[in-house]
Amino acid sequence: MKKAAVELDSFDRKLLTALQRRGRASYVELGEAVSLSESACLRRVRALEEQGVISRYAAVIDERAVGLPLSVFVTVTLSSQAESALSAFEKAIATVREVAECYLMTGGSDYLLRLVVRDVDDLERVHAQELTRIPGVVRVSSSIAMRTVVKRVELPL
Numbered sequence: 001m002k003k004a005a006v007e008l009d010s011f012d013r014k015l016l017t018a019l020q021r022r023g024r025a026s027y028v029e030l031g032e033a034v035s036l037s038e039s040a041c042l043r044r045v046r047a048l049e050e051q052g053v054i055s056r057y058a059a060v061i062d063e064r065a066v067g068l069p070l071s072v073f074v075t076v077t078l079s080s081q082a083e084s085a086l087s088a089f090e091k092a093i094a095t096v097r098e099v100a101e102c103y104l105m106t107g108g109s110d111y112l113l114r115l116v117v118r119d120v121d122d123l124e125r126v127h128a129q130e131l132t133r134i135p136g137v138v139r140v141s142s143s144i145a146m147r148t149v150v151k152r153v154e155l156p157l
Helices: 010-021 027-034 038-050 083-093 120-129
Strands: 070-078 099-104 111-117 137-144
Touching: 010 027, 010 038, 027 038, 070 083, 070 120, 083 099, 083 111, 111 120, 120 137
Parallel strands: none
Antiparallel strands: 070 111, 070 137, 099 111
């Protein structure tokens, strides 16, 4: 089910940009950043939350600082692309804590995952005990990221 894009005016875009940079900013600080009153900021942010534009608030954690320095990109191919097979895989993969991101893909494989793990031994454990045990998985291929070149948490509004 596709979600329609929400119409955003220039103040909404400025507010969202400010929140992406400083999610804990007060409404006073947001108002100063976007030239609106505190009450106008509060009203607009609540509307953006209700419309689903702001889906949640989170802290951005440095993966290396918490002992998860390895990003691994994994392609997964299933035995079937039937809706029931896709749903079963998605339900199972959502329980694997090391999966930071999961995308249904076009092309040669069905899913692209980004895992965060401690080391190659941890990757081997996730591969053997988690990924290959999910029913319907016929192929798993991994690539280890050597270095992160660009990683943005801000959308280009």
